[in-house]
Amino acid sequence: MKKILIAFFLFIPVMFSFAAGSQEKAAPAAEGPVSVDFYTWSDGNDQYSDLFNAFNAANTDVQINPQYIPPADYESKLTTLLAGGMNMDGYMQKRQVDMFAQNANGYIEPLNDLIKKHNFDYSTMKAWSAAIEVDGKVLALPHRGGKYYTYYNVRPFIEKGLPTPTELVNKGEWTWDKFVELSQQVSESDGKTFGSCLYTWGSCQIYPAAQNNVQYIDAKGKVDLNDYALKSVQIRKILEDGLDMPKLVDLKVTKTHYSQVMYSGMAPMLLIGEWFPGMMADGFKKGLVVDSFKPEDFRITRLPSDSPDYYSVGAPTFGHVHSKSKNKDAAFEVLAWFAGNEGAKVEAGLGLLPPVINDDVKAILAENILDKESLKYFTEDVSVRPMLYNKYGSKVEQLVARFTELYLMNQISDADFLPEMRKELQTISDSTD
Amino acid sequence: MTSKKIIQKCTTWILILITSLFVVVPVYIIITASFKNERDIFEAPMALWTSNSGLFNFKQLDKFPLYIWNSIKVTFFCTVIQLGTASTSAYAFSKLKWKGRDTLFVLYLMSMMIPIQVIIIPQFMVIKTLGLYNTHLALILVGSFTVFGTFLMKQFFITLPDSLMESARMDGAHEWTIFLKIVLPLAKTVLATVLIFSFRWFWNEFFSALIYLTSPELKTLPLGMTDFVSEYLVYFGPQMAAAMISIIPVMILFFSLQRYFIQGIASSGIKG
Numbered sequence: 001m002k003k004i005l006i007a008f009f010l011f012i013p014v015m016f017s018f019a020a021g022s023q024e025k026a027a028p029a030a031e032g033p034v035s036v037d038f039y040t041w042s043d044g045n046d047q048y049s050d051l052f053n054a055f056n057a058a059n060t061d062v063q064i065n066p067q068y069i070p071p072a073d074y075e076s077k078l079t080t081l082l083a084g085g086m087n088m089d090g091y092m093q094k095r096q097v098d099m100f101a102q103n104a105n106g107y108i109e110p111l112n113d114l115i116k117k118h119n120f121d122y123s124t125m126k127a128w129s130a131a132i133e134v135d136g137k138v139l140a141l142p143h144r145g146g147k148y149y150t151y152y153n154v155r156p157f158i159e160k161g162l163p164t165p166t167e168l169v170n171k172g173e174w175t176w177d178k179f180v181e182l183s184q185q186v187s188e189s190d191g192k193t194f195g196s197c198l199y200t201w202g203s204c205q206i207y208p209a210a211q212n213n214v215q216y217i218d219a220k221g222k223v224d225l226n227d228y229a230l231k232s233v234q235i236r237k238i239l240e241d242g243l244d245m246p247k248l249v250d251l252k253v254t255k256t257h258y259s260q261v262m263y264s265g266m267a268p269m270l271l272i273g274e275w276f277p278g279m280m281a282d283g284f285k286k287g288l289v290v291d292s293f294k295p296e297d298f299r300i301t302r303l304p305s306d307s308p309d310y311y312s313v314g315a316p317t318f319g320h321v322h323s324k325s326k327n328k329d330a331a332f333e334v335l336a337w338f339a340g341n342e343g344a345k346v347e348a349g350l351g352l353l354p355p356v357i358n359d360d361v362k363a364i365l366a367e368n369i370l371d372k373e374s375l376k377y378f379t380e381d382v383s384v385r386p387m388l389y390n391k392y393g394s395k396v397e398q399l400v401a402r403f404t405e406l407y408l409m410n411q412i413s414d415a416d417f418l419p420e421m422r423k424e425l426q427t428i429s430d431s432t433d
Numbered sequence: 434m435t436s437k438k439i440i441q442k443c444t445t446w447i448l449i450l451i452t453s454l455f456v457v458v459p460v461y462i463i464i465t466a467s468f469k470n471e472r473d474i475f476e477a478p479m480a481l482w483t484s485n486s487g488l489f490n491f492k493q494l495d496k497f498p499l500y501i502w503n504s505i506k507v508t509f510f511c512t513v514i515q516l517g518t519a520s521t522s523a524y525a526f527s528k529l530k531w532k533g534r535d536t537l538f539v540l541y542l543m544s545m546m547i548p549i550q551v552i553i554i555p556q557f558m559v560i561k562t563l564g565l566y567n568t569h570l571a572l573i574l575v576g577s578f579t580v581f582g583t584f585l586m587k588q589f590f591i592t593l594p595d596s597l598m599e600s601a602r603m604d605g606a607h608e609w610t611i612f613l614k615i616v617l618p619l620a621k622t623v624l625a626t627v628l629i630f631s632f633r634w635f636w637n638e639f640f641s642a643l644i645y646l647t648s649p650e651l652k653t654l655p656l657g658m659t660d661f662v663s664e665y666l667v668y669f670g671p672q673m674a675a676a677m678i679s680i681i682p683v684m685i686l687f688f689s690l691q692r693y694f695i696q697g698i699a700s701s702g703i704k705g
Contacts, residue, residue, distance in 0.1 A: 043660050044649060070659030072667075073643050080644050084557035086566075254475045257666055264472065 034330040039091035041074035089331040097393030109321040110137040142316035143338035145353040179304040187244040196269035202401035278351025300374035467674035490674035500657035523586035582627040625693030
């Protein structure tokens with residue numbers, strides 16, 4: 001018995017010293033650069049590490065201490081850290097609509113005073129003000145712009161003697177009906193080579209609705225629907241039924257990523273966000289793209305639009321200063337650098353759309369976007385409407401995804417679609433604080 | 434053999450075959466996919482080997498020896514501690530008489546019904562206050578107790594006759610002596626069962642590791658698999674290769690303790 005007890009007590013310190021792994025780092029010394037704990041989603045070897053490294057190389061008084069969280073689980077861990085009172089200085093927002101709940105819970109530091117204190121030129125952020133301001137408070141600064149575009153491989157259009165989306169934009173004819181028509185014309189309709197692709201996310205099903213400012217539920221909790229909510233899913237159904245677009249269910253089941261759709265030549269046209277040129281550049285570089293699709297064939301233009309006043313959709317990607325940070329000034333400096341010219345050059349070099357566009361940025365973007373007209377449309381100054389952008393957004397997106405699937409499986413008719421959705425939206429509105 | 438018996442036998446075999454397919458097919462997919470490139474993985478029909486197949490996915494697992502070592506470390510300590518806490522508490526709940534014993538056990542059982550997402554924030558606050566965030570010790574401490582293991586062992590201990598303990602007590606044996614020298618040797622099968630369950634759980638444990646660990650050098654195997662999930666893409670090939678490697682220790686453990694495992698689950702009394 002004695003032996004067992006002695007062994008047990010000897011085992012405890014051994015276990016503690018061996019099992020601990022590593023202890024938390026001590027607080028940085030008062031001298032030297034201020035260390036800013038900044039959280040983001042990353043595998044530590046991607047665009048965010050490039051951005052952080054660039055900042056650390058360019059600054060001596062503030063240094064980022066990156067805290068990387070696996071991208072797929074970012075929201076779960078970040079929510080736990082914020083609620084658990086983790087010491088952090090700043091963090092990136094992966095799912096923009098989460099900002100509303102985080103703001104309500106007091107996790108986000110308003111930046112108005114810091115903007116004045118640091119003489120940050122906020123006028124450069126005006127394009128994104130709808131996405132980063134709530135009730136007059138600036139809650140974030142973007143490090144990436146947020147717009148959706150039509151991306152396409154020009155080769156199949158030329159070979160079939162069809163007008164390209166860019167030509168139709170120039171003529172003012174790139175409407176949603178024309179998108180359907182052109183998708184049908186360029187498609188092989190054989191179930192293997194399609195005309196266009198919309199990805200599986202709920203937000204990807206509602207571009208026409210978002211362009212027409214359909215909020216589904218507005219910021220005041222009022223249900224906001226019109227025929228464009230139905231038209232959005234009708235477009236997909238028409239194209240899926242005619243084998244002119246990969247079926248949503250197939251994309252989900254086979255886990256086919258939208259980049260693969262373009263890389264493999266499964267569809268020559270894709271409507272997706274501003275980060276895609278970087279993915280295409282990566283695909284060309286790594287030899288993931290079919291041989292027949294050359295970098296010079298890659299084109300970018302506006303989304304289809306039924307209105308003469310063109311709106312893109314999307315929201316910028318941004319970061320926050322944590323309300324409990326002990327280094328708020330330093331954390332703001334980090335955000336300001338990302339949102340300014342220096343950060344913009346880094347982002348542009350990665351093939352992403354920076355929040356500010358100038359000649360330097362355009363020159364860098366031109367390395368990945370070879371076609372001049374594509375670069376023009378990629379960097380043009382147009383209004384952007386955020387999609388599902390209020391505290392109801394994440395719930396509404398799930399609802400939209402569910403209704404889209406029901407509609408595509410013929411489990412809900414055209415006549416019932418809007419009334420049924422209206423009912424569900426009202427429930428969300430009534431049950432959300 | 435009558436035709437009725439033949440039909441019965443055929444039906445049995447068909448059912449066994451279908452059930453086996455549910456287990457074998459995912460394993461087959463993991464093994465074949467671990468040698469394929471991303472484009473070939475979802476090709477239908479699923480080929481065993483393609484012209485592009487090779488070891489390239491395994492070459493991306495250069496950090497995995499460290500992740501495996503971390504998993505071994507955490508799993509070992511958690512499993513050993515859980516065996517200790519489950520066996521002692523099960524003994525106290527089944528063979529010692531004290532006030533409020535059954536009420537406390539019901540409360541303990543009820544904690545099984547609470548999902549980890551509910552308790553993770555207060556638990557995280559405790560770990561943070563103790564200064565254990567980003568340490569393996571955090572994982573070990575939060576994994577020190579097993580309600581299911583305690584319940585399983587209690588059910589086994591109940592089947593042991595009280596006369597065994599009574600006679601030992603009359604001979605002057607201390608309660609620890611009774612527990613260590615009489616009860617535990619009889620509980621090998623159920624201990625093996627709890628060991629397998631605990632090992633399997635901690636070997637595959639992802640959520641707690643995600644929450645409590647942040648340094649790359651502390652990552653466990655399931656957390657290490659997220660290295661192949663980028664913002665926009667999941668690289669299934671190396672993930673499958675990692676999954677294939679991670680299955681091996683569990684398989685070895687299960688097959689080496691299979692006899693005990695089945696006995697432990699099935700145990701419902703003492704052989705005379």
